[in-house]
Amino acid sequence: xxxxxxxxxxxxxxxxxxEHASVVNSKRMVKRKFYDKLFYRLCQSTIIxxxxxxxxxxxxxxxxxxxxLSIDFFTNFTSRFAEQAGIKAAxxxxxxxxxxxxxxxxxxxxxxxxxxxxxxxxxxxVEWVQINIGNLAGMPSIxxxxxxxxxxxRYLNFERxxxxxxxxxxxxxxxxxxxxxxxAIKAVPLSLREAAxxxxxxxxxxxxxxxxxxxxxxxLTGVIxxxxxxxxxxxxxxxxxxxSFVAFTPGSIWDEFTVLPIQIYNWASKPQVEFHxxxxxxxxxxxxxxxxxxxxxxxxxxxxQRYKL
Amino acid sequence: MSASQSEKPEVIxxxxxxxxxxxxxxxxxxxxxxxxxxxxxxLIGPSGCGKSTFLRSLNRMNDFVSTARVEGKVFYQGKxxxxxEVDPVELRSQxxxxxxxxxxxxxxxxxxxxxxxKINGFSGDMDLLVEKSLKRAALWGEVKDRLHDSAFDLSGxxxxxxxxxxxxxxxxxxxxxxxxxxxxxxxxxxxxxxxITELKRRYTIIIVTHNMxxxxxISDETYFFHEGNLIESGDTKQIFTKPSVQMTExxxxxxxx
Numbered sequence: 001x002x003x004x005x006x007x008x009x010x011x012x013x014x015x016x017x018x019e020h021a022s023v024v025n026s027k028r029m030v031k032r033k034f035y036d037k038l039f040y041r042l043c044q045s046t047i048i049x050x051x052x053x054x055x056x057x058x059x060x061x062x063x064x065x066x067x068x069l070s071i072d073f074f075t076n077f078t079s080r081f082a083e084q085a086g087i088k089a090a091x092x093x094x095x096x097x098x099x100x101x102x103x104x105x106x107x108x109x110x111x112x113x114x115x116x117x118x119x120x121x122x123x124x125x126v127e128w129v130q131i132n133i134g135n136l137a138g139m140p141s142i143x144x145x146x147x148x149x150x151x152x153x154r155y156l157n158f159e160r161x162x163x164x165x166x167x168x169x170x171x172x173x174x175x176x177x178x179x180x181x182x183x184a185i186k187a188v189p190l191s192l193r194e195a196a197x198x199x200x201x202x203x204x205x206x207x208x209x210x211x212x213x214x215x216x217x218x219x220l221t222g223v224i225x226x227x228x229x230x231x232x233x234x235x236x237x238x239x240x241x242x243x244s245f246v247a248f249t250p251g252s253i254w255d256e257f258t259v260l261p262i263q264i265y266n267w268a269s270k271p272q273v274e275f276h277x278x279x280x281x282x283x284x285x286x287x288x289x290x291x292x293x294x295x296x297x298x299x300x301x302x303x304x305q306r307y308k309l
Numbered sequence: 310m311s312a313s314q315s316e317k318p319e320v321i322x323x324x325x326x327x328x329x330x331x332x333x334x335x336x337x338x339x340x341x342x343x344x345x346x347x348x349x350x351x352l353i354g355p356s357g358c359g360k361s362t363f364l365r366s367l368n369r370m371n372d373f374v375s376t377a378r379v380e381g382k383v384f385y386q387g388k389x390x391x392x393x394e395v396d397p398v399e400l401r402s403q404x405x406x407x408x409x410x411x412x413x414x415x416x417x418x419x420x421x422x423x424x425x426x427k428i429n430g431f432s433g434d435m436d437l438l439v440e441k442s443l444k445r446a447a448l449w450g451e452v453k454d455r456l457h458d459s460a461f462d463l464s465g466x467x468x469x470x471x472x473x474x475x476x477x478x479x480x481x482x483x484x485x486x487x488x489x490x491x492x493x494x495x496x497x498x499x500x501x502x503x504x505i506t507e508l509k510r511r512y513t514i515i516i517v518t519h520n521m522x523x524x525x526x527i528s529d530e531t532y533f534f535h536e537g538n539l540i541e542s543g544d545t546k547q548i549f550t551k552p553s554v555q556m557t558e559x560x561x562x563x564x565x566x
Contacts, residue, residue, distance in 0.1 A: 122375070191412035194370065195472070199425030199479055200402025209428065214415060 058287075065280025073281060077247040078263065082274035087282050090263035092249035093162070093242075094231050094289075097259055100166030101173065101230045106223055108170070109177030113219075116178070117185040118207050137175035144172040145239025153240050160241040163253040168236050173226040180222025184215040217304040224297035228290050234261040260286045318345040321513050322367060322404075322483060327381035329362050329371065329537075336362045339381065340539045342532060344483075349505060349514045351528035351545065353521060355565065359537040360517045361409075364485050367515065368404040369397040385483075402429055405476035407486045411468035413460035413475070418443075418452050421460050421471055425479045438478055445511075446474035447504050466497020473504065477512075484508070486516040490523065502527050521561060525549050533557045 076086025120126045148168025158164035188211050196206040212219075237259060244266035246258040260282055267279035322344040329337035336359045344350045352360040362371065369390060371377040383390040390400060402425070414421050422439045423431075431438070439456065443449040448470040452463070460471055469489055476484055486505075490498040505514055505527050518524050524531055525545060532542040533554075541548065541557045552558045559565055 189412075191408060191410060192414065194373070194406075194408060195412045195414060195475075196424075197373065197398075198368070198370065198401055198406040198408075199428070199475065200398055200400075201425075201428050202398055205428045209424075210414065 061280045061283050061287075064277045065282075065284050068277050068281035069284065078245060078266075082272060082278055085267075085275075085278055087260065087263055087285060089246040089249055090258050090260045090282065091285070093246070093257040094259045096162050096250055096253075096257060097166050097169060098227060098231050100162060100253065101169045102223075102227050104167060104170035105173050105177055105227070105230075109174050109223075110181050110219060112174075112178045113181030113185060114207065114212070117182050118203075118211070133175045133178055137179055140235075141172055141233055142235045142239060144168055145236030147171065148236060148240045158254075160243070160256050161254045162250050162257045164240055165237050165242055165257065165259075166253075168240055169230040169233060172233065172236060173230050176226040176229070177223055180226065181215070181219045184218025184222065185211060187218060188214045217301040220300045220304070221297045224293055224300070228293040228297075231259070232261055232286065232290060234259075234265055237262060238265070260289075318347060320344065321346040321385070322515070323384040324367075325382040325384070327363070327366060327379070327383060329359070329366055330378045330380070331362075331374070332376045336537050337366070338537045342539060342542060344513060344515060344530075346513050347509060347511075348529040349509050349516060349527055351524035351531045352515065352517045352534060353519075353524050353531060353560075354534035354540075355560065356519070358534040360534045361487050363534065364487055364515060364517050365406075367483075367485055368401050368406055370401075370406060372397055402479050403481050404483045404485060405479055405481035407469070407472050407476055407484065407489045409488045410492050411465055411472050413463075413468050413471050416460060417457045418460050418463070418471060419456040421475050422478045425475060429479070442474040442478040443471075445477050445508070446470045447500065447507070448474055464497070466493045466500060469493060469497065469501060470504065473501070473508075477508075481512065483513045483515065486514060488517050488519060491519060498523070521549075533560065535560070
C-alpha cells in the first residue's frame, strides 16, 4: 500500500519530460565553453611558468659552472686560489652526513611509525604526540640547528663534530620520516591484515611479515626524499658550527667537517666572480646527487610495486 | 533410541545467547545456533542483517574492530571462545576464514600456501603441502606449472580458490566463508560451489551468502537472519520448501531483501 503512494508522489515530483527540455540554456553555452578553455589555459600556463623558471635557473648554473667541472675539482680541497679550489672535503663531509643521518633517523623514524600505527592505543596523549610530530615537520630548520647547538655541541660536548651535525639533521628529518612511513603503513589494505590474522598469525608476524613489506615502497620513498633534504640543508649546520674552510677529509665521527651546501654558501659569498662560478659548479654536483637520489626513490617504488595490492 | 543418538552428528560449534554490539548499536541479538560436524551451514538474510558480523564472531575476527563488543558464549571443542584461557590466535589456526573479496598475499602462489603453516612452525614437506592444498581447492591443474608466479596474475575466481587452498593448508576444523562468490563471475562461482560440496567431507563449513539459490544448492542447514535476529533455522530443504515463519517465506520467495 505504502509503495504505491511513494511511486505516485515520485511521478508528480519528477514532472514530465517536456519540462526538462529547457534546462540547458543554449545562450550560456558559448560562455561556458569559453570558461572551460580559459581554465585549461590557466592551468597550463602555471606549469609552463614553473618549467621556464627551472630551465632558466639550471641553464644559468650550467653556463657559469660547467667549465669548472674537472677531475681536479673533485680531488682538490678548497683554496684561496679559485683555480686550485675543489670540493673533496665537502663531498666527503656530505657523504658522511648522509650515511650517519640515515643510520640515526631511519631506524628511529620507522620504528616510531610502526608503534604509532600498529600499537599505540587511541588516547588523547597519543593524539597530542601525533599533532606535535606534524608541527615539528613544519618547523624552520634553523630551530633544529639551535637545538643541536645546545644539546649535542654544548651539553653532550660533541663539539663541532660530524656526530653533532648528523644528529641535528637526523632530528630535522625524523618527523618527515615518521609521517611518510605512517602514511605508507596506513595505506596497507585491511584485507591483507585480515588474511594474515585468519591464518593464525601473531601480531608481530602480521606487522613484520605482511604489513611492513607491503608498506616498504612507500617507506623507502619517504626515507630517501627526507634524507635528500638533509644533504641539502645548510642553516642548522652553520648554527652548530660546521666549518667552511676544510682542507682534510673527516676520518671519524668526532672530526670537524664541511658539506656541499656550506661550501657553496661560502664561495657564493666571496667577492670574486671565479668563486661564484665555483659555487655554480658545486651546485651542479649537488643537483646531480639530489636527482640521483630522487630517481632511486622512484626506481625502488616501481620495483617493489610489482606485486601491487 | 540410543542407536539414533549415537548416529546423531556431533556439534562442532555452538553459540549461546550471542550478542554483538558496535558501540551503542546492537548488531546481533541473542543468537543460538548449533553447527554439526561435516555439514555446510548457510547464513542468509538481507544486507545489513548481521550475518557477516555473526560469522566474524565465530573466529574472533571482530577483535580487530575497536568498537565491537561480544556478549554470550561460543563453544568450540567444549570451550567458550571468549573465555580467558582461549588464545584467539591459536583458535584462528583451527577455524579458518575466506573473505568476500579474494585477498591473496602479494607473493607467489607457492608462498601464499606455505605462509600460514610456516609462521605456525610447520616444518614438514612444503612441496607436498602445497600440492595437497591446491588439489583439494581444485586449483592444482591450473597452476602447477607456475607455482612461483605472483598470485595477482590469477583470475578472480582462481585467486579465491587460492585463498581457500591457503586456508586448507592450515588443516582447520571449520572454514568460515563470508560471501566467497560475491565478487566472482558465474563460472568461478560454479567452481567454488562444487569445491564446497567436495570439502565438506573433511571440513565443517559455515558460509554467508546473498544468493539463495546458492544456499539451496550447497548447504545442509540454513539460518535466516533479519536485523540481527536469527528468525528461523533448520534443514535447508525444509526452509526452502515449507518455512514455518512468514518472514522467511517472504525473503526466500523474493518479496523483500
